[in-house]
Amino acid sequence: MCGITGIFDTRGRREIDRAVLTRMNESQHHRGPDEGGLHVEAGVGLGHRRLSIIDLSTGQQPLYNEDQSVCVVFNGEIYNYQELIPELQTLGHVFHTRSDTEVIVHAWEAWGEDCVRRFRGMFAFALWDRNQETLFLARDRLAVKPLFYALLPDGTFLFGSELKSLLAHGGLARDIDPLAVEEYFALGYVCEPRTIFRQARKLPPAHTLTLRRGQPVAEPKEYWDLRFSLASPCTVEEACAQLNDKLSESIRLRMIAEVPLGAFLSGGVDSSAVVALMAGLSADPVNTCSIAFDDPAYNEAVFAQQIADQYRTNHHSETVASDDFDLIDTLARLYDEPYADSSAIPTYRVCQLARKHVTVALSGDGGDETFGGYRRYRLHLMEERMRSAVPHSVRRGVFGLLGRVYPKADWAPRVFRAKTTFEGLARDSVEAYFHSVSIMRGPMRAQLFTDRFRSEIDGYSAQDVFRHHAGRAGTDDPLALIQYLDLKTYLVGDINTKVDRASMAHSLEVREPLMDHQLVEWMATLPSELKVRGKEGKFLLKKAMEPSLPNDILYRPKMGFAVPLARWFRGPLKERVREAVLGPRLAATGWFNQDYLRHLVDAHQSGARDYSAPLWTVLMFEAFLRNVLDAPLDQPAIVAELQGSR
Missing domain, CATH: 3.40.50.620 (HUPs)
Incomplete structure (x- = not known):
């Protein structure tokens, strides 16, 4: 496993600052402590940090084809590389290593952009073809490996395995995308392809991005999607x-x-x-x-x-x-x-x-x-059976009213905690599933955000992400639909x-x-x-x-991999939560309703409500503001900290 980064001049052949590229590369030292390498030529710079796994002696990167006209930096594993090598050799390609990385450069020469369809694995890579003056980026089908990129106003294109490598360049504006903030407080993460910064993007799962020198930057292109046929007749x-x-x-x-x-x-x-x-x-x-x-x-x-x-x-x-x-x-x-x-x-x-x-x-x-396997799948299917029995117009009226007036009773036995069920039954399938997986649901976000913030997102809802994917799912099966949504989001x-x-x-x-x-x-x-x-x-x-x-x-009940947030926030983290949530850094954004933040803290710490998940979400946003948004250019602290932790 490794870290990759790079700079590409989309407009010409401006000189790449080797010191800047080195800084970007070293910001990801933790991803590949064994070796580091750079490739720099007119208008192009590629960086790589290596964690040696396969072909320890000759698998260094950047790695080249026979005449060094094609160069790749690669993060991940191509698991079927041993099957592809003989096929590529019969096409005349000569291998100088035993690494899966070399398969990528020869597969590009043989099959072009379609090479990714032949790969079985987890991968994010960037490939420079000097003869075609083309930079080609790709990410694996299920996005196991990350890949971020940004196009700066002057035509400079940046990419990296982590956002910190883009930030280390120094040219990426740290303007926060309000739509990403809405997604984060709904789901606990920022959905692909958005990032927290307006200028940066994530390459979506199963997508490639092709850039050609002197041409406008094209949109990412999808090469794979999952289709639920559900038609196998096997016992x-x-x-x-x-x-x-x-x-x-x-x-x-x-x-x-x-x-x-x-x-x-x-x-x-x-x-x-x-x-x-x-x-x-x-x-x-x-x-x-x-x-x-x-x-x-x-x-x-x-x-x-x-x-x-x-x-x-x-x-x-x-x-x-x-x-x-x-x-x-x-x-x-x-x-x-x-x-x-x-x-x-x-x-x-x-x-x-x-x-x-x-x-x-x-x-x-x-x-x-x-x-x-998720418990929420079974609950959703139960609700779907009830939804299918009653027309949506009736459900929205009757169950919507019940959901509004029924008290929220986190303290009560589950049989009496019907508010969420009523609210779910009033919604359509996609809306209900989004509601069920949200950390801070719509009514909470409406109280959390100020009028100023709501004007900035201009009616946008993180639910739109689910609507978009649902429209492409190609299935009406209740379970298959939410599995597809989870594959694309969670x-x-x-x-x-x-x-x-x-x-x-x-x-x-x-x-x-x-x-x-x-x-x-x-x-x-x-x-x-x-x-x-x-x-x-x-x-x-x-x-x-x-x-x-x-x-x-x-067949035992699922436990999950959790930590005792509710107890922390009423005990050892009580003051830290109060200071962070009600402190000056969040207030300075002008985005958060201070009265509602105080309600979250007071109600949780008094034991009246369990707001541990929303409070953790707010706490981590405040930590992001202090540790990333306000951090110095090269962010040296995290590299030293991670090296020291080992």
Whole structure:
């Protein structure tokens, strides 16, 4: 795994400042501490930081074709590179390394922009073709690897694996995009392709961007999308057998490495399934890593140990204090834009632990989206059955009224907490799902923001992101639709972002076999009842793994990877929350209603309401303002901090 960055003069051949390019490259030193390299010529500069995984001796980057007219910097892994090499050799291409990176330059020469369709893996790369005067950028299908870019007013094009490399250039304006702020406070992250800065963008999943010298910058072009046919006629038994084969193949491909390799093991279904199959593919014991918590309500260590014992893994576990909240400013500097998933804290810690023992770790990320594991999926399907029984005009009137007048009762038994259900039934499917996944729902955001801010977003709602994707989903199946929405939003903006930044902070490569695009495509051919059946999510995965995993692992309630925010904000973080949320930095923006912020703090700390998730969202936005927006140009602190943490 690596970090890439670069500068391209879209208008001509202006000299690239090597010192600036070096500064951009070194801002991502944590992503690739083993080696660094630059390519500089008239109007073009490419930078690379390397974490050596495959072809340790000759895989340095930037990497070139035979006559050095094509140059690439690459972050990720092409898992099928060993299959592509002979095919490219028959076309006359000569390989000088054993690395997957060299496949990219020859695939570009052979197939042009369509080369990405041949790659199976996680990747973000930039390729310069001198003969065609073309810069080509690409990102993998499910956006496991990040890629940011910006076009400056003078025609200078910047790109990088992290926003900090663009900021290090010095020419990127730090003007915040108010629409990104609306998305952040709704969802806890800024959705692709937007970033927190007006001038910068994320290359969306499964997109390429082609820039030609002297020509206007084109829009990104999509090369893949997921289609839910749901039409496979196979039985449960046949599907289980095929799933085992496909999972085993995906894991086998991701076990190719020339450095120590292991897996995260939480004790949940997804990571346990990955470890079980790894054990069957490895002649040596699998290295496994897990985090234990000193608070029993958040601790799954006993289940992780059960799987470790069953498969005799080399298991490494560390206990994290439930008051492990010292990472707030570190996370703000690491993520570069507001990011509000508090599970970033234990994710950071488990990556820190894993890096002590391995350089590559397989994870179970993507299992909930692929196999239908989220509890919210089951609740949404229940609501959909009720919505389908009553016309929308009637539902909006009756249930909308009930939702407005029914009291919110977080303290009450679940059977009496009907307000959210009533509100959901009054909405259409997309609106209801957006509402269910929002951290701060519409009425809360209406109170949070000032009139000044609302005028700046001019009626925009983060719900528009969901509407856009729903219009392209190509399915009316209730489960398939929300799986598609999650693949385009939550998986990319939250899960993959969290894992990439947390792992690369410790120079750890994480591979996600449950996000293999061929596996995801195959799962999309299966009927939804093979994913969610009754009250059981991940139905097919659990059935397939019954011979390999005990029932108390497969069928126990899902815990998640959480931290005790509610208790923190009433206890050890009480004053810090109050100072940050009601302090001068947020007030200086003019965007937030100070009376409503005070209500959030007072109501939570008095125990009247649980506002822990909204407060964490506000807290992390304030940390972003202090640590990123107000930071010096080259941001040296985060590099030194991450190096010191190892």
